[in-house]
Amino acid sequence: DIGFKQDVPQAQNAFLQDPVLASILERLLPSNVFKEVTPDLVHISDWSISEGSALLKRMEEDQPRLRQYDHWCRRVDELLVTEAWNKQKDIAAREGIVAIAYERKYGQYSRIYQMAKLMLWSVGSGLYSCPIAMTDGCARVIELLGTQEMKDQIFTRLISRDPSTFYTSGQWMTERPGGSDVGRTETQAVWNEEKKVWSISGFKWFSSATDADVTMLLARTHDPRPDLAPGNMKSDSRGLSLYLARVRDDQGKLNGVTIHRLKDKVGTKALPTAELQLSGMEAQQVGEIYRGVRNISSILNITRMHCGINCASVMQSLLLGAKDYARRREVFGALLKDQPLHLATLANMELQYRATCQFLFFCVTLLGRIEALDNNLPEIKNRDMPLLRLLTPILKLWSAKHAFYFSQEAMECYGGQGYMEETGIGRAMRDVLVNTIWEGTSNVLSLDLLRVMTETGGAALQLYSDTIREILKQLKNLPTWIKSVKSLEECLVLIAIRFTSYATLEGRKTLEASA
Numbered sequence: 285d286i287g288f289k290q291d292v293p294q295a296q297n298a299f300l301q302d303p304v305l306a307s308i309l310e311r312l313l314p315s316n317v318f319k320e321v322t323p324d325l326v327h328i329s330d331w332s333i334s335e336g337s338a339l340l341k342r343m344e345e346d347q348p349r350l351r352q353y354d355h356w357c358r359r360v361d362e363l364l365v366t367e368a369w370n371k372q373k374d375i376a377a378r379e380g381i382v383a384i385a386y387e388r389k390y391g392q393y394s395r396i397y398q399m400a401k402l403m404l405w406s407v408g409s410g411l412y413s414c415p416i417a418m419t420d421g422c423a424r425v426i427e428l429l430g431t432q433e434m435k436d437q438i439f440t441r442l443i444s445r446d447p448s449t450f451y452t453s454g455q456w457m458t459e460r461p462g463g464s465d466v467g468r469t470e471t472q473a474v475w476n477e478e479k480k481v482w483s484i485s486g487f488k489w490f491s492s493a494t495d496a497d498v499t500m501l502l503a504r505t506h507d508p509r510p511d512l513a514p515g516n517m518k519s520d521s522r523g524l525s526l527y528l529a530r531v532r533d534d535q536g537k538l539n540g541v542t543i544h545r546l547k548d549k550v551g552t553k554a555l556p557t558a559e560l561q562l563s564g565m566e567a568q569q570v571g572e573i574y575r576g577v578r579n580i581s582s583i584l585n586i587t588r589m590h591c592g593i594n595c596a597s598v599m600q601s602l603l604l605g606a607k608d609y610a611r612r613r614e615v616f617g618a619l620l621k622d623q624p625l626h627l628a629t630l631a632n633m634e635l636q637y638r639a640t641c642q643f644l645f646f647c648v649t650l651l652g653r654i655e656a657l658d659n660n661l662p663e664i665k666n667r668d669m670p671l672l673r674l675l676t677p678i679l680k681l682w683s684a685k686h687a688f689y690f691s692q693e694a695m696e697c698y699g700g701q702g703y704m705e706e707t708g709i710g711r712a713m714r715d716v717l718v719n720t721i722w723e724g725t726s727n728v729l730s731l732d733l734l735r736v737m738t739e740t741g742g743a744a745l746q747l748y749s750d751t752i753r754e755i756l757k758q759l760k761n762l763p764t765w766i767k768s769v770k771s772l773e774e775c776l777v778l779i780a781i782r783f784t785s786y787a788t789l790e791g792r793k794t795l796e797a798s799a
């Protein structure tokens with residue numbers, strides 16, 4: 285056992301070692317809140333690099349399986365997940381990963397604390413952060429639109445810190461004819477007068493939370509009441525309503541669901557994503573009938589924020605790793621950190637990471653204010669709400685695209701070792717890639733941005749430009765190139781066109797006309 289042995293890079297506590305997240309929180313949170321939450325953030329980051337990392341390894345080695353029949357040829361559809369996967373659920377409850385946002389102990393700052401904790405937990409969660417995202421979204425929809433019974437029986441469990449009562453939720457939208465275009469949904473909901481429940485039948489093409497306790501889903505409503513019948517005629521998204529259903533009963537029996545198949549995915553291997561046949565799934569309707577897409581959009585906007593957090597978390601851990609390696613790896617007579625070109629690579633990554641984090645926590649701050657403060661306050665109604673609506677699709681699109689390129693750069697920073705599975709960069713790269721697709725592809729998000737701009741007649745864009753001006757005014761020592769920008773609006777329209785240029789020619793024309 286002779287010859288050179290590379291000094292091995294070490295896992296680090298991300299909250300303590302990364303100055304970016306801590307400095308953002310110090311700026312956004314009141315000092316007493318920052319002081320109070322710091323030990324918890326240090327703790328969760330320690331957990332992620334120790335127990336979380338061990339659980340993650342087991343989840344990757346022992347991936348979910350489906351046992352469809354028992355030995356008597358009876359259909360059982362048993363989803364087999366590792367003990368490590370179930371343990372992640374308990375940890376998520378105990379650590380209050382969803383609860384913190386809804387307990388609102390720190391009012392508008394609770395969201396910031398929750399999302400920061402989620403970011404640090406995310407790397408150790410082995411994508412249990414996916415069901416948690418949907419659980420968070422479901423909790424928000426019930427909080428906004430649920431009946432008292434839903435609040436008492438489901439919401440309290442979604443935000444529980446007790447693993448024995450904690451529920452997770454799925455979000456079943458995508459069907460074979462359309463994932464982006466959910467107006468093509470085939471699934472039907474028919475009122476069962478005898479049982480006083482909705483009976484749902486159809487086929488859900490992607491379910492990432494097949495082991496969830498409850499789910500929110502879209503279905504085409506067939507309402508027998510004559511005054512509501514016109515909705516039945518609609519073959520597009522205006523015929524859809526939102527439903528809430530238990531996935532299994534108290535004995536663990538599936539509620540009218542058969543698991544058709546588990547997906548064989550490029551990444552997110554630990555996550556049990558399945559194709560589901562629904563045959564008379566019993567459900568309750570949520571919010572106004574025939575407003576399914578509008579009603580489920582609160583989930584979309586929360587889960588899109590979770591995608592941003594997932595991307596920032598991957599960038600944070602990969603950057604810390606690449607910087608650590610640069611302090612240990614010597615090439616051509618100097619450590620990597622002292623090679624100017626490598627330093628420039630790291631600096632570019634650092635810039636992308638910082639931009640993502642700043643943008644992300646700007647949006648999280650808006651979300652926290654909207655959730656905790658009176659929505660009739662002019663600054664919430666006229667500024668925070670339209671601004672967040674405008675920025676959420678951009679955040680999701682931006683962070684997903686950049687996190688993937690970023691992970692490739694991080695892989696290259698380790699040279700050949702980066703391409704080895706043992707470093708975990710390959711897995712991170714495969715996993716982070718999904719953020720460009722789930723919860724809306726880049727083109728669909730571009731069109732969503734266009735939808736906001738069109739719906740507000742350009743007011744949202746104006747608000748955005750005013751906000752940027754406000755921020756620029758507060759900054760000292762502005763670089764001269766920023767001062768020399770001729771017209772800020774011009775730049776913003778160009779950025780908007782960049783985001784929507786994938787979309788439609790029509791969209792471009794609208795924007796160019798408004799410019």
Ligand code: MFK
Binds near residue numbers: 457
């Ligand atoms: C680690 C992180 C993990 C995250 C969890 C990942 C698990 C994976 C889960 C999934 O992937 S779940 C499936 C996610 N699916 C999507 O994201 C669907 C993507 N497609 C879209 O977003 C389409 O734009 C959309 C389905 C919304 C198009 O539907 P429509 O009905 O053709 O659109 P329309 O008619 O423009 O909008 C209907 C209403 O919804 C309008 O309101 P009004 O009726 O009052 O006019 C819209 O303004 C409103 N709306 C649409 N998107 C909205 C929204 N409102 C607020 N926010 C939005 N984002």
Ligand code: FAD
Binds near residue numbers: 455458725727728
């Ligand atoms: P399509 O909608 O057919 O898109 C195909 C292409 O067309 C894309 O490039 C898209 O950008 C483009 N496109 C679509 N519309 C337009 C347009 N108007 N103009 C220009 N281009 C357009 N869904 C759930 O409901 N629940 C889940 O739990 C879930 N989990 C998932 C887990 C994983 C790992 C993956 C990969 C997906 C999951 N999905 C889930 C599905 C996901 O949300 C959809 O795959 C996604 O929304 C895209 O829909 P689609 O697959 O039907 O693609």
